[in-house]
Amino acid sequence: MQPPPAKSLIVAYLLLAAAVLCWAGNWVVGRALRFDAPAVALTFWRWAIALAILAPFTFAHFRGRWVTVLRSWKILCLLGAFAIVFQHIPIYWGLRNTTATNGALLNSASPIFIVVLSIVLLGERLSARAWLGSLVSFAGVLVVISRGDPAVIGSLQLNAGDLWILLATVSWAGYTVCLRWRPPELRGLDFLTLLALVGVLATAPLYAIEVASGQTLKLNSATIAGIAYIGVVATVIAYIAWNRGVEIIGPSQSGPFMYLMLVYTPILSIIFLGEELHLYHFVGAALIISGIYLASARGASQSSRQAPDL
Numbered sequence: 001m002q003p004p005p006a007k008s009l010i011v012a013y014l015l016l017a018a019a020v021l022c023w024a025g026n027w028v029v030g031r032a033l034r035f036d037a038p039a040v041a042l043t044f045w046r047w048a049i050a051l052a053i054l055a056p057f058t059f060a061h062f063r064g065r066w067v068t069v070l071r072s073w074k075i076l077c078l079l080g081a082f083a084i085v086f087q088h089i090p091i092y093w094g095l096r097n098t099t100a101t102n103g104a105l106l107n108s109a110s111p112i113f114i115v116v117l118s119i120v121l122l123g124e125r126l127s128a129r130a131w132l133g134s135l136v137s138f139a140g141v142l143v144v145i146s147r148g149d150p151a152v153i154g155s156l157q158l159n160a161g162d163l164w165i166l167l168a169t170v171s172w173a174g175y176t177v178c179l180r181w182r183p184p185e186l187r188g189l190d191f192l193t194l195l196a197l198v199g200v201l202a203t204a205p206l207y208a209i210e211v212a213s214g215q216t217l218k219l220n221s222a223t224i225a226g227i228a229y230i231g232v233v234a235t236v237i238a239y240i241a242w243n244r245g246v247e248i249i250g251p252s253q254s255g256p257f258m259y260l261m262l263v264y265t266p267i268l269s270i271i272f273l274g275e276e277l278h279l280y281h282f283v284g285a286a287l288i289i290s291g292i293y294l295a296s297a298r299g300a301s302q303s304s305r306q307a308p309d310l
């Protein structure tokens with residue numbers, strides 16, 4: 001297979017970099033709207049908007065494929081639960097109590113959780129180097145959640161927001177591992193449409209419970225713009241851009257672009273949220289990235305190189 005021409009490579013790099021920038025913005029918006037937009041409301045409207053945009057372009061492709069959809073309803077529901085319900089709601093819950101920078105750093109450890117779940121659920125075996133990488137990345141996670149203070153871990157005085165983010169990261173790892181059972185007959189956008197449908201149906205009753213408990217969405221220019229951003233830009237546009245970039249240069253060369261999240265998110269957080277960077281951010285990021293490199297260089301699961309964070 002011949003490598004793509006230089007012009008196509010540039011297009012792919014720009015698309016991948018833009019997709020990650022869109023996802024970085026999701027962390028900033030989630031943190032910015034923490035007082036005005038409850039977590040379930042953000043998740044519901046994010047996927048309702050995505051579904052409304054995607055459905056007119058994809059439902060026609062389901063003709064003749066509904067048998068496949070009905071046959072695969074269990075795995076589709078499971079994937080939707082992992083990718084949306086147990087991922088996005090905890091993220092927005094977590095961003096109430098932790099910074100967008102911390103959230104993005106913790107989320108960057110998802111490849112390590114993917115490797116661990118591949119061992120537990122699929123019985124995959126890792127080399128000693130991969131095990132070492134997993135431990136190094138986990139050390140980076142501990143540095144971030146402890147804010148560089150070991151006494152925090154010892155006293156169990158952990159930030160609840162960080163723990164919600166870690167739960168979301170584990171859920172994304174479960175989604176990525178279970179992608180191997182995704183119906184291969186479905187195109188990327190068709191699959192995303194079905195995930196959006198599952199997400200809307202699953203979060204609708206949770207949304208009703210949230211509203212009944214008194215947590216209501218405060219409609220103002222900021223919340224409307226924020227929800228529009230995460231529904232249109234951070235979901236539909238980002239996913240399309242990422243898929244196209246991966247199609248041009250392949251998943252193995254696309255994966256490292258996710259590290260841009262660790263660059264984009266702190267910069268956006270400083271500009272729009274006034275967050276500050278500390279030494280533990282740099283130490284944690286260095287450990288997480290080094291561990292992922294070690295774990296993926298030898299013996300890591302193929303699953304860990306699939307599926308970006310939406």
